[in-house]
Amino acid sequence: QKEVEQNSGPLSVPEGAIASLNCTYSDRVSQSFFWYRQYSGKSPELIMSIYSNGDKEDGRFTAQLNKASQYVSLLIRDSQPSDSATYLCAVNMTGGFKTIFGAGTRLFVKA
Amino acid sequence: DAGITQSPRYKITETGRQVTLMCHQTWSHSYMFWYRQDLGHGLRLIYYSAAADITDKGEVPDGYVVSRSKTENFPLTLESATRSQTSVYFCASSPRQGHAEAFFGQGTRLTVV
Numbered sequence: 001q002k003e004v005e006q007n008s009g010p011l012s013v014p015e016g017a018i019a020s021l022n023c024t025y026s027d028r029v030s031q032s033f034f035w036y037r038q039y040s041g042k043s044p045e046l047i048m049s050i051y052s053n054g055d056k057e058d059g060r061f062t063a064q065l066n067k068a069s070q071y072v073s074l075l076i077r078d079s080q081p082s083d084s085a086t087y088l089c090a091v092n093m094t095g096g097f098k099t100i101f102g103a104g105t106r107l108f109v110k111a
Numbered sequence: 112d113a114g115i116t117q118s119p120r121y122k123i124t125e126t127g128r129q130v131t132l133m134c135h136q137t138w139s140h141s142y143m144f145w146y147r148q149d150l151g152h153g154l155r156l157i158y159y160s161a162a163a164d165i166t167d168k169g170e171v172p173d174g175y176v177v178s179r180s181k182t183e184n185f186p187l188t189l190e191s192a193t194r195s196q197t198s199v200y201f202c203a204s205s206p207r208q209g210h211a212e213a214f215f216g217q218g219t220r221l222t223v224v
Contacts, residue, residue, distance in 0.1 A: 004153075034213075043201055043215035044154070088153060098169065099213075101146075101154040 003027060004091050006102035014110050019076040021105050023089030026070065032092035033065055033072045038104065039085045048074060079109045114138075117202050117216035124223055130189045132219050134202030142205040143185040144169075144213070145177065147198040154201065160185055192223045 003026045013019045021035075032051055036044035050056045050063040050072065062075040072091075076083055089102040115136040124130050136143065145157040156169030158177040166177050174196060176188045189196055202216040 008151075043218050045215070046213060090154075098156060098159075100156075100170075103151055103153040 003093075003100045004089055004102040006087075006089050006105045008103060008105060010106040010108050012108045012110060013079050015079060015081060017079050017109075019079045019083065019107055019109070021074040021076075021087050021089075021107065023072045023074075023091075023102055024070055025072070025089075025091045025100075027091070027093045028067075028070065030067075030070075030091045030093050032099075033063070034090040034092075034099070035061075035063060035072075035074045036088040036090060036101075037085045038088060044088055076107075079107075081109045081111045083107060084109050115202060115204050115214055115216040117200075117219050120217060120219060122219060122221045124192050124221070126193060126223055127191050130192050130221065132187045132189075132200055132202075132221070134185045134187070134216060136183055136185075136202075136204045136214075138204060138206070138214075139182055140204035140206045140214075141182070142207070143179065144203045144205070145175075145185070145187045146201045146203065147171065147196075148201060148218075149198050157187065157200075189221075192221075194223050197221060197223045 005024050035048040037047050038044045048063040050065045056063045060077045064073045086104040086106050088104045090099050092099045118133045144159045146154040148154050155171050160166045160179045163182050200219045203213045205213045
């Protein structure tokens with residue numbers, strides 16, 4: 001079992017819809033959780049971080065964390081074609097240096 | 112320019128050759144990292160550094176060497192390149208532990224033939 005798992009997609013949603021991206025992780029003591037966006041041929045860019053159970057909202061993005069279920073998700077409201085990218089889930093296991101990345105979910109937003 | 116820059120952006124080398132990828136950041140971040148990205152594997156940590164002269168292994172360190180004599184530079188050397196090291200390499204920096212605010216360079220696409 002991979003330490004951080006994501007559905008590779010592609011996930012296709014129409015413009016204006018809610019895109020829901022999911023991630024599960026294996027280490028119960030994980031402390032920090034991140035979502036990065038990566039456009040094709042570009043470097044990853046941090047868009048959300050979450051550290052405690054519940055929801056965290058930032059503009060059109062909402063990160064949701066459920067430590068009991070070892071599950072973190074990213075919701076993108078009012079999806080735009082410019083949101084089309086690969087979204088990487090990252091989990092920091094013990095607050096140290098070894099952040100583990102999932103393989104990413106490709107999102108397509110159709111105009 | 113401020114930020115984190117990698118060089119070269121593209122590199123083709125032959126099996127067995129030594130290759131050095133450069134990474135330079137202007138923020139004076141303490142923490143720096145090297146990742147490789149391969150299809151189906153996501154980003155995998157090769158080496159990291161907490162400060163000048165302090166480095167440690169990540170998930171996939173074999174075949175790689177790093178150094179950090181100055182805070183702003185963190186070069187990655189492939190001592191004897193192999194085809195399995197064909198990948199996109201990303202350098203990143205962070206002002207604090209835990210990758211809370213990791214910033215990535217543009218990446219270096221390395222092909223070993």
